[in-house]
Amino acid sequence: MPEFEIFLRLGLALAIGLLLGLERGWHGRTEDEGDRIAGIRTFALTGMLGGVSGWLADLIAPSFPAFALLALGGLLALSYWLRLREDDDLGLTTEIALMLTFALGAASVIGEMAPVAAVAVVAAILLSMKPTLHHWVGQIERFELESLFKLALISVVILPLLPDQGYGPGEVLNPYELWWAVVIVAALSFVGYLAIRIAGARFGILATGLFGGLASSTSTTLALARLVRGDGSLSQIAAAGIVIAGSVTFLRIVALVAVFEPALVAPLVWPMVTMAATGLAGAGLTQVFAGGERALHDEIPEIGNPLALKTALGFGAVLAVVLIAVHYLREWLGSEGVFAAAAFSGITDVDALTISVSRLIDQDLPLVDGAVAIFIAASVNTIVKAGISLFAGNGGLGLRVGVIYLATIAAGALSLWLVG
Structure with a gap:
């Protein structure tokens, strides 16, 4: 040397x-x-x-x-x-x-x-970080810790033992891939869930929207809409939090696609990033006119622990149903069938459709069609969240969220058309 x-x-x-x-x-x-x-x-x-x-x-x-x-x-x-x-x-x-x-x-x-x-x-x-780490540990409930250990045990011990081959119609049900998808989605959601549990409520509605977009933007929308129902003066700041949560969802979609089908990132990244940027800009303008921010209560009960086995298995079941539905609709109607499945899936869940479409890319689904299907699911889900803001909150909240979300969808559609 x-x-x-x-x-x-x-x-x-x-x-x-x-x-x-x-x-x-x-x-x-x-x-x-x-x-x-x-x-x-x-x-x-x-x-x-x-x-x-x-x-x-x-x-x-x-x-x-x-x-x-x-x-x-x-x-x-x-x-x-x-x-x-x-x-x-x-x-x-x-x-x-x-x-x-x-x-x-x-x-x-x-x-x-x-x-x-x-x-x-x-x-x-x-x-x-001793004080900070001890504080974080003190915020974790025992059942959350046990859920984490159980999912880790099942993932580390059981996942390698699951058969890595297709079953069912079109062999679309692969036990190994299904459970791997459950682990990825649950882990991604848990990051946001844990952030809300530890610090989100203390840091206010905007931070809750940011973390809630990782955990569950739909649940976050419902929680903030109910908050406005009880206190109408929070309408503007809650609208900003809801839109932030929805905007994070678009970036979450890109992250899932990068894991399950990197080739799909290129045609999808610009529409999703454009939608996220438009939403965040709208939330920023809403915050400017909202004045001071208020803190939330200690918990948001609508957001459940994504590592609970019941929740994880529930997502796995939804993913299996969506995979089968997409398979049959594509077989009967071609790409239009995938678009129809995306619209129906977007009513309740975007993650399952995103993963399903990502897997279809290996089965000769064109990348552009895959990007369009995911955009449709994300747009429908966004409209659903605007409806939740209106009916679970009030007219002012629904109008603010609806206007920003319409602009977000329009910007995403324009970006998708330019890229395509």
Whole structure:
């Protein structure tokens, strides 16, 4: 190894120690000098020790870092045991961070530098986020945690065992692909659901609309419309939140297409992005005239946990029905049948139709027809949400949302026509 590269890699090892030591030193800044197990100097030296061990692995023996790490672990274990005799409520975070610092220091000399630096930055962020992470964990209900574990178990253990072949009419029902679609959609929805559970209500209606678009824009629309029904003065700001949720849905569609059929992204991305941009612009104008924003209550009960097995299996059933319907309608009516299925599916669900059409691309459905079908489903679903705003909210809310959504659909149709 060239001399300059050795200095560079040892410098990275030192920088990693200083980075993690800075965080640990700041965390323990209120403790007395002798009460801290390690500060910035100790972490810097540990990083250097790891780097030198990695260097000696090349000069003396490849196993040298392993023995050095074992010795460091023994020293930390002894220190922890002695401190535990004085205080029986100790954590292991600093000890683990020291061992990680050593390992990253060694890896900076032995392995690739970029991944090592990335891991060090992520570790520093995790160490600094203790209050935030504890707050997030405190916001999660037990049944939500159990749902996450159950879905993870079924996905990791059962998914690889499912047959990866088609069954039923036209062999459109592939158990492996069906459940994989359920996992993707549930995980995407859970991001928005969890954001609302943790912070959405506290940050107001606009943040709820943003996160709700990931979780379920239809449920978010219903929740905000009912809010307006109880307090008509929230009509303008709720309209902005509803439109934001609907706009995020268009971007969500692009994300699903990118996962299940990347070739369909090209003809679909501009209409969906145009619709999202138009909706967000309309929401922005509505917010300008709405004045101050108000916070929501603690929860939005209309938005259910997407990782609950009942919800996940329900989506799987809907997806199976849509797949069969699209197959038969296409067989009977050609592309027009796919468009008809898209219109009916859009009344209740866009995700299932998006995935179904994405799979048809491999069965000789033209890309343009696939993009048109998804646009139809998204447009119908958008009209349904405008109707929910009118009937579950009030006339003012329905008018505001309806006008913006009509402009959104028109802009998307124009973009689709230009691209096609």
